[in-house]
Amino acid sequence: xxxxxxxxxxxxxxxxxxxxxxxxxxxxxxxLMHAVCLNHTAxxxxxxxxxxxxxxxxxxxxxxxxxxxxxxxxxxxxxxxxVAVPLQAxxx
Numbered sequence: 001x002x003x004x005x006x007x008x009x010x011x012x013x014x015x016x017x018x019x020x021x022x023x024x025x026x027x028x029x030x031x032l033m034h035a036v037c038l039n040h041t042a043x044x045x046x047x048x049x050x051x052x053x054x055x056x057x058x059x060x061x062x063x064x065x066x067x068x069x070x071x072x073x074x075x076x077x078x079x080x081x082x083v084a085v086p087l088q089a090x091x092x
Contacts, residue, residue, distance in 0.1 A: 001026070008058070017059070020068035024054035025075020032076060033084040051076065 001023065008019030031047025034040040055072055059065030 017055075017064045017067035018071060020055050020058055020064070021071025021075050024051050024068065024072035025079060027051045027054065028072055028076025029079035029083065032080045037084055037088055 004019040004022035006019070007015040008023070011019060027047045028051035031044045031051055034047060035044035051072060052069075055065050055068035059068050
């Protein structure tokens with residue numbers, strides 16, 4: 001989270017949306033994990049709201065919002081594949 005925040009605040013034009021994407025993607029991955037693996041619906045909805053809201057609210061330009069939203073989807077799916085799926089395989 002520290003690197004994402006630093007990139008979003010102080011980075012060049014390409015790193016700002018990447019920082020937002022990492023932050024939002026983390027909440028997206030958590031939302032997926034709570035919805036699919038743990039069946040915690042309320043937590044999943046909260047994570048989904050943050051996943052959608054962070055790029056929209058914190059992006060400075062329409063282009064930055066769009067790039068951050070697409071990057072957040074990729075980060076969420078990658079994080080889910082690298083964290084939640086192996087944890088499910090170990091615990092089953």
